[in-house]
Amino acid sequence: MPEEQQPDDVLHSVENGVSWITLNRPEAMNAVTWDQRERIMALLAAASSDPAIRAVVITATGKGFCAGADLRGSPDTGGERVAGDVARMIRQGAQRFIASVMDCEKPVIAAVNGTAAGIGAHLALACDLVLASESAKFIEVFVRRGLVPDGGGAYLLPRLIGPQRAKELMFFGDSVPAAEAERLGLVNRVVPPEDLDKTAREWAERLAQGPTRAIALTKQLVNASLDADRTTAFAAEATAQEINMTTRDANEGVASFVERRTPSYEGR
Structure with missing residues (x-):
């Protein structure tokens, strides 16, 4: 390389x-x-x-x-x-x-x-x-x-x-x-x-090749989960999903499911 x-x-x-x-x-x-x-x-x-x-x-x-x-x-x-x-x-x-x-x-x-x-x-x-x-x-x-x-x-x-x-x-x-x-x-x-x-x-x-922002938010949730109670963890999860749904990749993922095709993620 x-x-x-x-x-x-x-x-x-x-x-x-x-x-x-x-x-x-x-x-x-x-x-x-x-x-x-x-x-x-x-x-x-x-x-x-x-x-x-x-x-x-x-x-x-x-x-x-x-x-x-x-x-x-x-x-x-x-x-x-x-x-x-x-x-x-x-x-x-x-x-x-x-x-x-x-x-x-x-x-x-x-x-x-x-x-x-x-x-x-x-x-x-x-x-x-x-x-x-x-x-x-x-x-x-x-x-x-x-x-x-x-x-x-x-x-x-x-x-x-x-x-x-x-x-x-x-x-x-x-x-x-x-x-x-x-x-x-x-x-x-x-x-x-x-x-x-x-x-x-x-x-x-x-x-x-994956949905970069969704992976980043998932990483944050998992890393914080062992230091948080259930209420805090569930609130963080809901907020993360709210943020994630503003990304292009989330829209692409949902659209590809509806259209029965392989998603193409951009990392944005």
């Missing part, structure tokens, strides 16, 4: 309505730097605002998807650390990074080609759909370093696999192979390594 030349540590291309974001520091197992995070967040924000982009894939080169955080290049306060500095760094860094994936208005697919550890695991799990190579593995590595999981881990994992399983992964920090991750519900599908890119492309291009 055609790639932008700068910066080389995050490759980017747009094909058939799909924004491909590729971590490209294979020598470091794609441990993500501050600058890489800023670049990815900017690309996700651009995808949200660009009607020509209708799906996103996040993947990586080499044997690792993302081995965690590489703190080189982080903003330097230039002075003595005071209480609140670490919390501020987490809010402005890891949490903002993961939120940018969840808040992207286009569906985001993770194509996990190898090790996803720490913030790398949370990057994958924040995506709407997760494809994993048979060689992939997921590691809640924080406990191995005596750290609390950050980047939304304690929020994401219980919602995916329940609190007991989440605690098991976070308390022990064991490596979870792709097949076990699929069984637990961390990933949607495991494929042979040679099929990962092809499957991600098929899924993303299928999404890119």
Whole structure:
């Protein structure tokens, strides 16, 4: 696929309505730097605002998807650390990074080609759909370093696999192979390594042919549902449908049903 030349540590291309974001520091197992995070967040924000982009894939080169955080290049306060500095760094860094994936208005697919550890695991799990190579593995590595999981881990994992399983992964920090991750519900599908890119492309291009705004509103509803009571969730659903019925794609979907033909969605 055609790639932008700068910066080389995050490759980017747009094909058939799909924004491909590729971590490209294979020598470091794609441990993500501050600058890489800023670049990815900017690309996700651009995808949200660009009607020509209708799906996103996040993947990586080499044997690792993302081995965690590489703190080189982080903003330097230039002075003595005071209480609140670490919390501020987490809010402005890891949490903002993961939120940018969840808040992207286009569906985001993770194509996990190898090790996803720490913030790398949370990057994958924040995506709407997760494809994993048979060689992939997921590691809640924080406990191995005596750290609390950050980047939304304690929020994401219980919602995916329940609190007991989440605690098991976070308390022990064991490596979870792709097949076990699929069984637990961390990933949607495991494929042979040679099929990962092809499957991600098929899924993303299928999404890119769909009713983009309806999918965006559905994403928002599902992401908010576990934090809302029934009354709030039902009200949000009704409002989302009200908004959606103003789109061209909703009108096309209804018309195609009445006319007994295949719909042609424009993403608008």
